[in-house]
Amino acid sequence: MLERIKSYISYKKLSVRKFEQALGMSNGTIHNAVVKGSSISSQWLTKMTETYPDLNPIWLVTGNGEMLNTTASAESATMKVPYYDVDFSGGFSEFYNDQTQNATNYIECNSLKGVDYWCNLKGHSMEPTIMDGERIALQELPANGTIPCFGAIYAIVTADGLRTVKRVEKSKKKDHFLLIPDNKEYASQDVEISTITHVFRVVAHLGIFQQ
Numbered sequence: 001m002l003e004r005i006k007s008y009i010s011y012k013k014l015s016v017r018k019f020e021q022a023l024g025m026s027n028g029t030i031h032n033a034v035v036k037g038s039s040i041s042s043q044w045l046t047k048m049t050e051t052y053p054d055l056n057p058i059w060l061v062t063g064n065g066e067m068l069n070t071t072a073s074a075e076s077a078t079m080k081v082p083y084y085d086v087d088f089s090g091g092f093s094e095f096y097n098d099q100t101q102n103a104t105n106y107i108e109c110n111s112l113k114g115v116d117y118w119c120n121l122k123g124h125s126m127e128p129t130i131m132d133g134e135r136i137a138l139q140e141l142p143a144n145g146t147i148p149c150f151g152a153i154y155a156i157v158t159a160d161g162l163r164t165v166k167r168v169e170k171s172k173k174k175d176h177f178l179l180i181p182d183n184k185e186y187a188s189q190d191v192e193i194s195t196i197t198h199v200f201r202v203v204a205h206l207g208i209f210q211q
Contacts, residue, residue, distance in 0.1 A: 001060065001061065001063075002030070002033055004059065004060055004063060004067070005030060005048075005060070006030075007067065008052070008055055008060075008067060009030075011067065012052070012128060012129070013128055014128055016030050016031055018128070022051055022129065022182060023044060023047050023048060023051055023151075024047070024151055025044065029044075045057070045060060045061065047151070048060065050149055050151075050152050051129075051151065051152065051153075052129070053069065053137075053202070053203055053204040053205070054068050054069050054204055054205065054206075055067070055068070055069065056068060056069045069204065081106065081107055081115045081116065081117065081118055081137070082105075082106055082117060082118065083104055083105045083106060083107045083117075083118035083119070083135065084104055084117065084118070084119045085104040085105075085119075085120065086119055086120065087119065087120045087121070087122035088119050088120065088121060088122070088136065088138075088155050088163060088165060089121075089122055089123065089163045089164060089165075107135075107137075113203075114139040114201075114203060115137040115138070115139055115203050115204070116138055116139055116140045116200075117137075117138045117140075117200075118135050118136065118137050118138070119135070119136060119138065120133065120134070120135055120136070121133070121134050121135075121136045121165055121205070124183055124185075124186075125164075125165075125166070125181035125182070125183050125186040126153070126165055126166070126181060126182045126183065127182065127183045128182070128183075129153070129182045130153070130165070130182075130202075130205045131207070134205045134206060134207055135205065135206045136155070136165065136202050136204070136205045137202070137203040137204040137205065137206075138155055138200035138201070138202060138203065139200060139201045139203050140198070140199075140200055141154075141199045141200065141201055142199070143196050143197055143198055143199050145193045145194075145196070147168050147177065147199070148201070150168060150169050150170060151167055151168075151169060152167065152168070152201065152202075153165060153166070153167055153168075153201075153202040154166070154167075154168045154199055154200060154201055154202060155198075155199070155200040155201075155202060156168070156177075156179065156191065156196060156198070156199060156200075157196070157197050157198035157199075158191060158192075158195040158196050158197060159195045159196075159197050160195060162191065164179060165202060166179035166180055166181055167179070167180040167181075167182065168180075171190045173190050175192060175193050175194065176190040176191060176192055176193060177190070177191050177193060177196075178190055179191055
């Protein structure tokens with residue numbers, strides 16, 4: 001399994017430390033496991049698949065199947081989700097708020113559950129996890145001040161016009177969430193919970209597509 005984890009880290013073009021940081025692991029957790037030949041606890045395996053939705057958990061644990069989750073099973077029932085060729089930080093709200101708007105296309109995502117929309121991510125703040133121009137799959141969640149899983153990636157909309165994709169963590173400030181970019185060249189920011197109008201979980205992301 002450790003070799004498969006290393007293969008995935010290499011595929012994502014991450015350092016082992018960057019990967020550990022994204023998961024909230026202590027420095028050297030994976031390196032020490034490789035050196036000592038020890039196992040990785042199940043809680044970290046769960047965290048890996050939550051943090052990196054394109055990582056196939058069956059392949060990770062057993063080695064069976066493909067490394068990535070992006071290919072739907074031909075035996076699964078076809079499920080098509082609307083794709084809007086707009087940036088989440090740009091024109092996505094126009095499509096979301098106006099149901100008369102037509103989707104650009106529909107994406108089959110048989111192996112993904114709970115996907116409501118696909119759109120684009122613009123910007124470099126989530127690199128190298130999600131690259132500028134990738135498509136992201138969004139699951140709409142209640143904007144009730146709760147986050148199902150801290151440390152995962154969410155798309156957040158606030159009443160004052162902020163639209164961003166970041167990891168969400170608890171903030172030291174009362175009644176705030178902390179939005180954390182994966183790209184350390186960008187700063188984290190606190191956002192007041194009461195200002196959040198929409199929350200979407202980023203279920204998956206796909207590479208940049210040529211038109």
